Amino acid sequence: MTHPTPDPTPDAIAAAAPLIAPHIRATPILSLPKDTMGAAPVTLKLEHTQVTGSFKVRGAFFNMLTREVPDVGVVAASGGNHGAAVAHAASTLGHASRIFVPRLIAKDEKLRRMRDFGAEVVLTDGSVADCMAEYAAFAEKTGALSVHPYDTIPTLTGQGTLAREIEAQMDGVDTIIVSTGGGGLIGGVAAWCRDRIKVVSVETETTNTLERSLREGPEIDASPSGIAAGSLGGPRLGVQSYEVIRHFVDEAILVDDDATFAAARMLWETTRLIGEPGAAVAMAALTSGAYVPAPDERVCVVICGGNEVPGWFAP
Structure with missing residues (x-):
């Protein structure tokens, strides 16, 4: 299916990467075997190790x-x-x-x-x-x-370099799972992936800005709450983000706060990595069973940030 081409384009994202490269980290990936986080193998993009702790x-x-x-x-x-x-x-x-x-x-x-x-x-x-x-x-x-957090083309372009980096690091990727707030990260990821790579949004039930926007239209006024509100608490999607999202995001998943806590605990227990609530939301799509990959599906989950006190997820 042919879509219109909202900005930013993949070419613009590719041109942005070398410009910002001297100032950021090329963050690592971590491949986990089958049954570590769910039924299928998964690769984590450790963007929480970025210079400021997030993408x-x-x-x-x-x-x-x-x-x-x-x-x-x-x-x-x-x-x-x-x-x-x-x-x-x-x-x-x-x-x-x-x-x-x-x-x-x-x-x-x-x-x-x-x-x-x-x-x-x-x-x-x-x-x-x-x-x-x-x-x-x-x-x-x-x-x-x-410097808007999610609603300018330069912001989307910069964030899109993360998806370009994932594709360069992995030996093929079918699906990228991203937690969503105002839409800057997932908008940039989707702008790079277009129709080539599946893009899945994950939000909590009380920070469901993207899911509501796709159902009701972009002119909403969300009141975020719950454990992930500090990182995923956008009142609405950005205009520019929404244009990319409505064309190129394939699925919008919701998880609850309990699933988010459980995902963060599982991430720690299996990898000794600590993500913030917004990062755990993306993991929760897999650990809760809300998203079940096909047996041969090559999945990458973005661990988008780590700016939280250690042990926030402890029972």
Whole structure:
């Protein structure tokens, strides 16, 4: 089936990879045998070992390397991972950064990471949408470069380099499983994969922005809650993300918080790796049986971030 071609294109993602390469890690993969995480073999993409602990640094650097940054610096809104990535990229490139964080989902570990990377952190009251509005107003008032967590072509382009890297590292891949918040990561992954590789979204039942958007349309106003809200808590998909997602994401799966805790515990017990709740959500698609690969299906699960206190999943 022929689809329209929303941006970013695979060619743009391929061109972005060498530009950001000096500033990021080519994160490793880990192949697990059959019955480790489910009935079929699986490969983990260990993106939580990225320089700031998540994939977000890819899009942050690509934004700042391809757009003009004014003297006032950059501004972003984030529950943590995007803010840490923007702060690190800005500091590395010699810019100031201010990050707006919704108080209701703020976690001490992620606030500390953002400050350690050089950001001025502003906690906001109200909803995630209220925080996004405050950050946008600051950008308009001051002229600071707005680095959106998921709704610009540069952000999607940078995040898409992760899928390109997976394909280069694996000896063939049929399916990439991705946890979804505002759609920046899965949008970038889907933009690279197009119709060649199956892309599966996973969310919790209380952070189901993508699943709701595909059912109801993009003009929703979600109120995320639960264990993964701090990393997957987008109020709606980005406009640019949605265009890619509706064409190239093949399946939208929901898991509950209990399955997320269980997946994180299984990840630790079998690999001694610690992912944050958003990363465990993707694993939970397999460990809960919500997604059952075919016997010969070559599956990669993205462990998208690790910015959480150790043992968060302990019973």
